[in-house]
Every structure is written in C-alpha cells, then in structure tokens.
Amino acid sequence: MVAVIVLIPVIAALALWAFAWPNARIAPRDLPLGVAGPAAAAAQVEQRLEKRDGAFEVHRYADEAAARDAIEDRTVYGAVVVTEAGPKLLTASAASPMVAQLLQQAVGEQAAQEGTRVEVTDVVATPAEDPRGSAFGSSVLPLALAGTASGAVVTLLGLRGARAAGALAGAAVLVGITAATLAHTWLGVLTGDWWAEAGVLSLTTLAVGATVAGLAALLGRAGLGLGALLIVFLGNPFSGAASSPRMLPEPAGTLGQWLPPGAGATLLRSVSFFDGAAALSPALVLTWWAVLGLGAVLVGPLLKRPKKPAASQPTAPTPGRAPAPTPAH
Known part of the structure; x- marks a missing residue:
C-alpha cells in the first residue's frame, strides 16, 4: 500500500516534468538560419541575428537560389535574403510551422524598426489539410x-x-x-x-x-x-x-x-x-x-535458459577395501 501511495505521485511528477517542461521552455537554440545577399548588407543582418543570445546559427549564402537549396536540403529552417527593395524571408513551414512563425515575427519586428516591409515566401509549405502541422x-x-x-x-x-x-x-x-x-x-x-x-x-x-x-x-x-x-x-x-x-x-x-x-x-x-x-x-x-x-x-x-545439472557418476570403491555387504532380508 505504501509503495502504491508513493509510486503514483512519482510517476505523475515524472510525466508532468517530461511533457510540460519542454513546452514551457520552448525557444530557438542555435536554430540554423541562412543569410544571403551582398556581403556588406548580409553582414549587418548577421550581426543583428547573432545578438539574440545564441538563438540562431547563421549560415551565409551567395544568393537566393543557394539559400533555397539549403532550405530544401534541410540544412537551414529559413533564410533572410537582402535585396534592394528590402529584406525577403524564405521559410519552410513543412519543417516546422512554429519555427516559420517565429522567423516571421523576428524578421518582421526588425524590419518594422527600420521602416521596411518583409516579403515572405514559404519554400516548402505544409499541406493545405494540415496548415499548422x-x-x-x-x-x-x-x-x-x-x-x-x-x-x-x-x-x-x-x-x-x-x-x-x-x-x-x-x-x-x-x-x-x-x-x-x-x-x-x-x-x-x-x-x-x-x-x-x-x-x-x-x-x-x-x-x-x-x-x-x-x-x-x-x-x-x-x-x-x-x-x-x-x-x-x-x-x-x-x-x-x-x-x-x-x-x-x-x-x-x-x-x-x-x-x-x-x-x-x-x-x-x-x-x-x-x-x-x-x-x-x-x-x-x-x-x-x-x-x-x-x-x-x-x-x-x-x-x-537454466543450465542442465551434470549427470551423477557412481562412486568407485576405495582400493583395498571391500564394498559393504548388502543386508539380507
């Protein structure tokens, strides 16, 4: 009875820890993100992303085509492409709708501070029947x-x-x-x-x-x-x-x-x-x-599999000594 009383709360605590703790601490951690465009402008975007306390792992690409290939190869979750008209965000909601939404918020907030607008393209989208994944x-x-x-x-x-x-x-x-x-x-x-x-x-x-x-x-x-x-x-x-x-x-x-x-x-x-x-x-x-x-x-x-016991061997009589006589009935 004591074991049951103690064990059930332990199992409940373990289940709550395992299921609730990861969801309560969700945040980007070295999330692979690409940056493409002219070297000078891309470097500025990269510096701003790296200020987010290890949230992103930035990968540099020469142009938008290379960034798209990296997304389709699952090397990065998305990419910021610097263009003359403003930043362009490439996402892959099929890789994670939550990450795609996070990237839109992060890049959109930064662009709003600079007075520009972000064009968002979903390179690999989730199915229409499951848009949120x-x-x-x-x-x-x-x-x-x-x-x-x-x-x-x-x-x-x-x-x-x-x-x-x-x-x-x-x-x-x-x-x-x-x-x-x-x-x-x-x-x-x-x-x-x-x-x-x-x-x-x-x-x-x-x-x-x-x-x-x-x-x-x-x-x-x-x-x-x-x-x-x-x-x-x-x-x-x-x-x-x-x-x-x-x-x-x-x-x-x-x-x-x-x-x-x-x-x-x-x-x-x-x-x-x-x-x-x-x-x-x-x-x-x-x-x-x-x-x-x-x-x-x-x-x-x-x-x-249990080992088979060794077969018993008859005991040999001691040399020089006659075996004990069998009692008569």
Missing part, C-alpha cells in the same frame, strides 16, 4: 503506443525467439500500411511517396516494439516498464515533432533525436515533405534500435 505532430504518440503495445503483447503471450521477432515485424508492417492509408490517403497530411512513408512508419513501430520486447527479454516484466518509460515518457515529449528539436531545452532536443519517436518524426518529415533530404541520420537511429531490440529478443531466452 498539428496532425503531423500528433502522429508520434499513436506510433509510440502501437510499438509499445506490440512489444508488451509479444512478451505477455510468451512468444520467444524467431516467433517473437516475426510477430513484431508483421505488426510493424501492418501498422505502417494502416497509418499511411489514414494519414496520406484519407487525411492528406502527408504528401510524399506513399510506400516510403509506409516504410518509415513501419520502421518506427518496429524500433519501438523491438526495444520494449528486447528489454523484457533481458530484464523480465520490469523491462516492459522501462521500455514504456523510455518511449512514452521520454521519447514522445522529447521528439520535437510539434515544434522542432532546436526549439526544445537541452538535453531534451538532442536526446529526443536519439530515441525512436524523435528519429521517426524527423525521418517522416524528410520523406514526406523534403524528398528524403537529411534522412540518413534518423534512418540509422531507427535501424540501430530495431536491430538491437530484435537481437535481444533472439538472445534473451538463451541467456535465461
């Missing part, structure tokens, strides 16, 4: 829950070895196909290649499910709790799917990209809106978790 941001938790559930069900049903790995892979494929059908075909919030999106959704689910089942194979039932803590309580709120990893306080932003939910959201964004740009790193993270988890699922039961 809210549907995309809410897609992380269902995948985390589906993967966690698959790992838990495999464990509770007692599946082991290749059967467990096959069940996890099969469930992940079906989740990916179902999710792509809902998000792409029905809702229209994903706009990339359908099969690539289904593959990303499947890989994310497999990475989560294999992690949970692998921890359970190594640690027993306690592994289920640890897996849920890692995926749901840390991976989901630290994913940055609703804002951006660069908008979260550290170490949440970096840690989230090393966990399956954050890597899955980043990879899905790259595949769906940016033709696969910057997809290698999150793909490797998901593959790493999936391989390690499936490896633990396959090896875990072997590590727990």
Whole structure:
C-alpha cells in the first residue's frame, strides 16, 4: 500500500516534468538560419541575428537560389535574403510551422524598426489539410503506443525467439500500411511517396516494439516498464515533432533525436515533405534500435535458459577395501 501511495505521485511528477517542461521552455537554440545577399548588407543582418543570445546559427549564402537549396536540403529552417527593395524571408513551414512563425515575427519586428516591409515566401509549405502541422505532430504518440503495445503483447503471450521477432515485424508492417492509408490517403497530411512513408512508419513501430520486447527479454516484466518509460515518457515529449528539436531545452532536443519517436518524426518529415533530404541520420537511429531490440529478443531466452545439472557418476570403491555387504532380508 505504501509503495502504491508513493509510486503514483512519482510517476505523475515524472510525466508532468517530461511533457510540460519542454513546452514551457520552448525557444530557438542555435536554430540554423541562412543569410544571403551582398556581403556588406548580409553582414549587418548577421550581426543583428547573432545578438539574440545564441538563438540562431547563421549560415551565409551567395544568393537566393543557394539559400533555397539549403532550405530544401534541410540544412537551414529559413533564410533572410537582402535585396534592394528590402529584406525577403524564405521559410519552410513543412519543417516546422512554429519555427516559420517565429522567423516571421523576428524578421518582421526588425524590419518594422527600420521602416521596411518583409516579403515572405514559404519554400516548402505544409499541406493545405494540415496548415499548422498539428496532425503531423500528433502522429508520434499513436506510433509510440502501437510499438509499445506490440512489444508488451509479444512478451505477455510468451512468444520467444524467431516467433517473437516475426510477430513484431508483421505488426510493424501492418501498422505502417494502416497509418499511411489514414494519414496520406484519407487525411492528406502527408504528401510524399506513399510506400516510403509506409516504410518509415513501419520502421518506427518496429524500433519501438523491438526495444520494449528486447528489454523484457533481458530484464523480465520490469523491462516492459522501462521500455514504456523510455518511449512514452521520454521519447514522445522529447521528439520535437510539434515544434522542432532546436526549439526544445537541452538535453531534451538532442536526446529526443536519439530515441525512436524523435528519429521517426524527423525521418517522416524528410520523406514526406523534403524528398528524403537529411534522412540518413534518423534512418540509422531507427535501424540501430530495431536491430538491437530484435537481437535481444533472439538472445534473451538463451541467456535465461537454466543450465542442465551434470549427470551423477557412481562412486568407485576405495582400493583395498571391500564394498559393504548388502543386508539380507
């Protein structure tokens, strides 16, 4: 009884910290931003941006075309192009609607002080069916829950070895196909290649499910709790799917990209809106978790298998001594 009374408030405090703390501290932190235009004018813009206490990581580009390429390659979230008519802001709301809005406010305020007007161009826009990116941001938790559930069900049903790995892979494929059908075909919030999106959704689910089942194979039932803590309580709120990893306080932003939910959201964004740009790193993270988890699922039961006792050997009689006579009945 005491354990329950103490444990529940601890879990509630952990959940509030994990979900509320990042949202309460959202702000740009070394946010990659491009500056293009004539050297002298671009240098002045760069100096003004660098005065914002580490909010932006400025990248210089020769012209607007180079800045657009950097945005489409996901090197920067946006760019300020200095022209004779005034500053021009390039954004990518598909990378993060929150960041695009932030850039418009920051550059617009500066231009208003100088008496100029900013022309805004959304280079890679969000889908019309999801202009604020809210549907995309809410897609992380269902995948985390589906993967966690698959790992838990495999464990509770007692599946082991290749059967467990096959069940996890099969469930992940079906989740990916179902999710792509809902998000792409029905809702229209994903706009990339359908099969690539289904593959990303499947890989994310497999990475989560294999992690949970692998921890359970190594640690027993306690592994289920640890897996849920890692995926749901840390991976989901630290994913940055609703804002951006660069908008979260550290170490949440970096840690989230090393966990399956954050890597899955980043990879899905790259595949769906940016033709696969910057997809290698999150793909490797998901593959790493999936391989390690499936490896633990396959090896875990072997590590727990009890050793067979050695066969008892008959005791040889002592030399020079006759065996004890068998009593007559």
